[in-house]
Amino acid sequence: MTLHHVRRGTGSPxxxxxxxxxxxxxxxxxxDQLAESREVIAVDLPGFGETPPVEGEVSIASLADSVAGFIDEQGLDGVSTAGQSMGGRIVLELARRGVGGDTVALDPGGFWSDRELAIFSATLRPSIALVGALRSVLPALLGNPVSRTALLAQLSARPWALSAQTVLPDVAGLADSPSxxxxxxxxxxxxxxxxAPLGTVPGLVTIGWGRRDLVTVPAQAHRAARAFPDAALHWFDRCGHFPQWDAPQEVIRLILGRTS
Structure with missing residues (x-):
């Protein structure tokens, strides 16, 4: 499957x-700021954005397969990768497999305890259902700081300070994406x-985590670092689950500084 994607900028991919x-x-x-220094390729995973869903079961392994296939198809062997949340887990999975180059994973999933996983499921599923029920009025709700804060308290450390333009694509995508x-x-x-055992991943691995992440809670960062002993752990202060929302300039510096 060819993943829909956009390319911006020039330089190392x-x-x-x-x-x-x-x-x-x-x-x-x-x-756009990343593209001032690099050729940035941003994909839509299967069932998100403009890429159709995969046939058969959706799994982290199958999603990682789709990205690995895209890398091979596009001649991007050794490409640096960055991912957030589920995407952070996917780029770590690629690094574990030896695919790609330098890796930056922001608040990745998959490192929870059984109790944390149960809480994650029990809180995020109703939130997604609520977003679906409110889909037609999301632009208005997210345009108001009070209702935006109520809707995004689980996702951002400072939802009142964000713009509707910043958050609407992701929030609406939860309702709109078929997968x-x-x-x-x-x-x-x-x-x-x-x-991945020490010395088995390609390139530098960096794991970034929001200290106020209520989705993948900070205790999971230490488990991720133990699972990937080659990785450097970076903390985002006053930051929730979406560092590109709460600390965009710090994310840009981290990605550009830890990938080549």
């Missing part, structure tokens, strides 16, 4: 992989993320 939500548009807060439910099942019912 950088592949961006989104999480649940808008597809490549999840990166709109930072993609949101299947991807949630893959995250909550599939296996946890495997690690």
């Amino acid at each position: 950088l592949l961006l992989v989104h999480g649940l939500g808008a597809g490549w548009r999840s990166w709109e807060p930072i993609i 949101t439910g299947a991807a949630m099942d893959a995250l909550t019912k599939g296996p946890k993320q495997q690690g």
Whole structure:
């Protein structure tokens, strides 16, 4: 399957992989500034954005397969990758397989305890259902700081400070993407993320985490670092689950500084 994607800028290529939500548009807060220094390729995973769903079961492995196939198809062997949330898990899975080059994973899933996973599922699924029920009025709700804060308290450390333009693509994408439910099942019912022994990953690996992440809570960062002992752990202060929302300039510096 060919993944829909956008390319911007020139220079050493950088592949961006989104999480649940808008597809490549999840990166709109930072993609243009990244493209001032790099050739940025941002994909829509199967069932998100403009890429049709895969046939058969959706799993983290199958989503990672689709990105690995895209890398091979596009002649991007050794490409640096960055991903957030589910996309962060996918780029770590690619690194574990030896695919790609330098890797930056922002608040990746898959490192939860059983209790944390149960809470994740029990809180995020109703939130996604609510977003679907409110789909027609989301632009108005997200345009108001009070209702935006109420809707996004689980996702952002400072939702009142964000713009509707920043958050609407991801929030609306939760309702609009045909694979949101299947991807949630893959995250909550599939296996946890495997690690990689010391010295087995290609390039630099960096794991970034929001200290106020209420979706993949900060305790999981230490498990991720133990699973990937080659990785450097970077903390985003006053930041929730979407660092590209809460700390866009810091994310840009981290990605450009830790990939080549």
